[in-house]
Amino acid sequence: MSLIGHADEVATLREAVLSGRLHHAWLLAGPEGVGKATFARAAALWMLATAAGPAPTGDDFAVEDGHRIAHLFHAGSHPDFRMLRRLPKDKSEELARSIPIDQVRALQPLFATSPSLSLRRVVLIDAVDDLERAGANALLKNLEEPPAGTIFILVSHSPGRLLPTIRSRCRLLRFSGLDEADSARVLRIALPEQDAGEIATLATIAAGAPGQAIRFAGLDVAGLDRAIDRIAREGDATGLQRLTLAKQLSGKAAQARYEAFLERAPGRIAQAAREGGADLDRKVALWTQARGIADGAVRLSMDSQTTVFEMAGLLAKLAG
Template sequence: MSLFGHQAEVETFREAVLSDRLHHAWLLTGPEGVGKGTFARAAALWMLARAAGPEPVGAGFEVDPQHRVAHLFEAGSHPDFRMLARLTKDKLEELARSISIDQVRTLQPMFATSPSLSARRVVLIDAVDDLERSGANALLKNLEEPPTGTIFLLVSHAPGRLLPTIRSRCRLLRFSTLEDADSARVLRAALPESDSGEITTLTAIAQGAPGQALRFAGLDIAGLDRAIDRIAREGDATGLQRLALAKQLSGKAAQARYEAFLERAPGRIAAAAREGGDIEGKVALWTQARGIADGAVRLSMDPQTTVFEVAGLLAKLAG
């Protein structure tokens, strides 16, 4: 399991484990897409392998892929590990809005018994922000009276939204964005068939959160950005550029690029505002563009009309 960057966080956690002063619950916070979930999975595997033996050697959370625990973990059949995340709810694999209380309740039979392979058990929730209120209350009971040997790893992108009583029972471990070099390594590992140009583009988009950039893979974001930038710099008095882009981004086959446009176009207006010059006017354009983009997919707005309208706001930057 590849984990890039976050050396300080790894050392903090390892030190706690090796000193036998390991807190029973850890709240892993930071921007979405920086690798908190990957860190948690790697830490869970390392702890379980260490507890069951033979103890992993080497730095960080390295575990030999041939380790008996690694086989069970990767197969999703380790009896002392549970991961809770939003489930898919239909054939289109759309994720449910939350982690339900029923999912939290599935932990109780496991807690009623002793760990199977060692004295250690790990529960990972990614992300704990997604818990239903009733599920959060059920989890709180386990945090208040933690089952023997159980470590909770709670990933959170927005810890301020959590119950204060959950936060107070956890040790906080903060994650920052990655350096570009580490972001590029994450993207290369996740997208081995992508060329260097796409990796460079996605690294720039990631801004230290490569998990956020993965959804843009294979969409020729560089080409899309060039089209957006041209309209923003040159304007589009005839409307032909906007019409061409609108046609390219309409239809089911173009849905992913259309959604990428809805994210990238307001960002281009925001970048222009940061450059100065009529900041108030540019902020007004950004507000309009962001409002359209936020509701476009949810309200099933016509993609061609939507792209033409948002591109028209981009064109006003040139005027």
Template sequence: MLLGNQSARDALAAAMASGALHHAWLIAGPEGVGKGSFARIAAARMLAEALEPHKLAPGWNVPENTQTAHLLASGAHPDFRALTRLPKDPDKPDEALARSITIAQVRTLQPLFATKPALSPRRVVVIDAIDDLERGGANALLKNLEEPPQGTIFLLVSHAPGRLLPTIRSRCRLLRFEPLEGGDVTHILRQELPDATPDEIDALVRAGEGSPGRALGFAGLDLAALEAEMTRLAETGDPSNAIRGRLAKLLGAKAAQPRYEAFLDRVPSFIAAHAKTLTGEPLRIALDTYTASYELAGAARGLSLDAGATVFEMSGLLAQLARR
């Protein structure tokens, strides 16, 4: 099911219906809002429509019984390619991914571009995300964007389009994706996490900040309990340091690394949301605290600071919100 960003989806649908589809589209916006999923859905629809013109019902759906759907599901469609970061270890595909999409991966497209599309007048290349391209790979791709191969449509997913080569951006039509409404994020989370409690769903929605992908990254970490502790710190100031000590012990253990990372990520956002309710001196304190928490979170990751000590210090920043 497609949720959110209706105007962007409508813009691409209108271009497809016009018969004059631009050869390169930059699908840009925050990470985790469905850009990559939509790029693949759009690619399937483009290929299916090119193979069987005027035979599909309106919308983005490609029925499972079509040739296009069968080929894509089996990974054997001759007119579709998707470039993504590959696993560091090919024998362990479920573990860490490489930092970049390599120039070698981009070069694998060249034999494809040397021929016409196989099944219809169209082929589609998805790059998710183009931000991950090595500089050499970006330059190699630029040549194809400047002189597009016959019948080829590029769908380029970007989380940070401002960092791309200006020459790449200038060759593309922009589809801007925005954060989703809270109700849409809630709907997606309830589908993906049917066993999650309402409190946990609510906490994940807040943490996702309009990004279902970001919210799902916190799943299983009992984020609701962490946020309850953050709220107590901000409301009481924790004069006895009992909450700070408890959190430092809880999150400082090696086995708690995922929850520790979630805590580092959430505290600045929690403070920023809290600051929106304030004025005057409390607002100034909150803004100063936000800056300090953001910098501490960055230092903790970059310098591998002691987890327990970092949690204790970060909790102290939250406690400062109780000052009046």
């Protein structure tokens, strides 16, 4: 599995494992899409392979594809690895809104036994932010009295929302965004069918979080951003630009670009607010309105054409 960037975090965890001073719980905290889950899976496999032997060579988390532990891990049949995450609901592709307590309780029989292939097992939760309150409390009991040989890896996009008692029982690894070159490397691996120009555009808009940019592939986000920026800089006194954009983003075929617009437009207003100026309060108010529209548009099935026209109107107000 390919791990790009985060060399300092790799070195920190490797040193803890190899020194014999491995804490039983690690909180991987940082923005969504920067590679925390990829790091967590690579670290889990490396720790299991190191414990079971033969120890992987190299100075990162790479484990040879032919390693016996890698075979089990990638097949989803390693007896000493468990991953908790939101599951599809009602036999559909839509994911449940949370990780229920039942998934945490299902770990208890595992904890009543010793690890099978070495002295170590790994439990990965991606993301721990998704745990129901009861599930978080159940997890806390395991963190307070960790089962022998068990390492918990908790991925969190919003560590401030976690129970303070969970945070206090974990060693924190804080992740920041990748640089543009590393973002492009991640995107080339994830999107091998995309050309160099599309990868470069996605790497730029990723802002350090390529995992977030992947969903924009093939949507001509660069063209969308140009339209947004033009309205924000020049205004739209006649309403023609807003009407054109609204028509382009309406209809079922344009749904993906419409949703991209709902995310990109408030971001452009936020950019203007960060630039400051005497009218900062007005820009913040515009951003608040834009976020409210974006948050409710899809959930409330608001008319897309009307929504785009209204959102673009907020952009136009940036031009005064």
